Amino acid sequence: MPKHAISRLVGKFAAAKAGWLTTKAIKWFIKAYNINMSEAKLKNAEDFETFNDFFTRELEEGARHIDNDSKTLCYPVDGAISQQGDIEQGQLIQAKGFNYSLTSLLGGDANDAKPFEKGKFSCIYLAPKDYHRIHMPMAATLRKMIYVPGDLFSVNPLTAQNVPDLFARNERVVTIFDTEHGSLAMVLVGATIVASIETIWAGTITPPAGKDVFTWDYPAKGVDAIHLKKGDEMGRFKLGSTVVSTFSPNMIEFNKSAGEETVTRLGEHYADICS
Structure with missing residues (x-):
C-alpha cells in the first residue's frame, strides 16, 4: 500500500x-x-x-491541570503507555520480543544518543479520540531538532507487536532538550494517515516528506534561545501517532503505579526527578 x-x-x-x-x-x-x-x-x-x-482542537481552559511541582514531570499527552523502562545496551523495548536501537530512533548519530545511554524511555500512543497537542513534561531549553525520513506504518499496539524497529523506521521529528537535571529527547513519530507533524517554534516539519536527515541546532542563550516551561505546548500531530521520550541516566523515576496500557492525561504525575 x-x-x-x-x-x-x-x-x-x-x-x-x-x-x-x-x-x-x-x-x-x-x-x-x-x-x-x-x-x-x-x-x-x-x-x-x-x-x-x-x-488539533484546543482544550477548554481548566480541562487539564498541570502539576506544578518542580520535583516531578507531568504527562506530555493524552494517550496510553505502550512501553517504558530502562535503556539497556542502547536498546528500547517496543513490544515482547522486539527491541529497537536508541541511536537509530534519534536519527543515526551516536553523539545524540550518548547522553541517554543507560537512561530511561517512555512510549505513549495517541489514539484517534485523544487530544493531539503535545506539551512539555518539564521545563527545558531546545538544543536540537532532527527530521528523519522513513516509512509510515500504523503505530497502534497490534502493529507494534508485529513490525520490527517500528519507531526507528517511521518518519519522525526528534527534539532534544537540555534541562537542569539532564537531557530530554521527545520523538514525534509519524504513522499511516498522519498528515503533518508541527512544532511551535518551526511550524510544519512534514510534509513534504524528505529523503535525507535534516538537523537544526539552537542556542542555549540569547534572544533566539527557545525556553519552554513545564506544560507548555511544543508541537502537534494532524491525525495522531506516538511520542517516545528518553531521559539521561539517574534523572527520573517513573510513577510506580503506571505501566503498559496505563491511560495518560496531560498534566498528571508522570515521574519524579532524582537529581
Whole structure:
C-alpha cells in the first residue's frame, strides 16, 4: 500500500475548507470515536473550518491541570503507555520480543544518543479520540531538532507487536532538550494517515516528506534561545501517532503505579526527578 501517497492525500482533505463535507466528516468522527467535545474550547462540528482544526482542537481552559511541582514531570499527552523502562545496551523495548536501537530512533548519530545511554524511555500512543497537542513534561531549553525520513506504518499496539524497529523506521521529528537535571529527547513519530507533524517554534516539519536527515541546532542563550516551561505546548500531530521520550541516566523515576496500557492525561504525575 502506498502509505505516503495515501497519507498526503488524506492530509489535503484534512486541510481543505470543504464546508458541509468537512462538517459531516467531523460529526462522523466524533460519533465513531466517542469524542468528549465538552472539554474542547469549540464544541460543535460547525465551529471548525477544516478537519485539521478539529483534530488539533484546543482544550477548554481548566480541562487539564498541570502539576506544578518542580520535583516531578507531568504527562506530555493524552494517550496510553505502550512501553517504558530502562535503556539497556542502547536498546528500547517496543513490544515482547522486539527491541529497537536508541541511536537509530534519534536519527543515526551516536553523539545524540550518548547522553541517554543507560537512561530511561517512555512510549505513549495517541489514539484517534485523544487530544493531539503535545506539551512539555518539564521545563527545558531546545538544543536540537532532527527530521528523519522513513516509512509510515500504523503505530497502534497490534502493529507494534508485529513490525520490527517500528519507531526507528517511521518518519519522525526528534527534539532534544537540555534541562537542569539532564537531557530530554521527545520523538514525534509519524504513522499511516498522519498528515503533518508541527512544532511551535518551526511550524510544519512534514510534509513534504524528505529523503535525507535534516538537523537544526539552537542556542542555549540569547534572544533566539527557545525556553519552554513545564506544560507548555511544543508541537502537534494532524491525525495522531506516538511520542517516545528518553531521559539521561539517574534523572527520573517513573510513577510506580503506571505501566503498559496505563491511560495518560496531560498534566498528571508522570515521574519524579532524582537529581
